Amino acid sequence: MVVDWRETNSGTDGVRTFNRGHHVLHLAWGRATRLLICPDTALLMATLDRLFATGNVEAHASPITG
Known part of the structure; x- marks a missing residue:
């Protein structure tokens, strides 16, 4: 199954x-066994x-x- 999506946020x-x-x-048998997010x-x-340019160092973590 493939789903196209759009999002907006702040x-x-x-x-x-x-x-x-x-x-x-x-x-598989009605259960999600794998999800690939692209x-x-x-x-x-x-x-x-x-x-990152505004000081959010986690943006480049x-x-x-694993």
């Missing part, structure tokens, strides 16, 4: 932002760069893995 700097992308969901990474990086 960053920690109060600026209204938006993004779009896809969720790819794998179903945002527009160019829009995401622009938001994170802007937040290392990815959470």
Whole structure:
């Protein structure tokens, strides 16, 4: 199953932002067994760069893995 999505929100700097992308969901016997989230990474990086420039150091933190 693939779902296209759009979102709007306010960053920690109060600026209204938006993004779009896809969720790819794998179903087995009526249960979600895998979820792949594919945002527009160019829009995401622009938001994170802007937040970092205003002092939000977590905007450039290392990815959470594991």
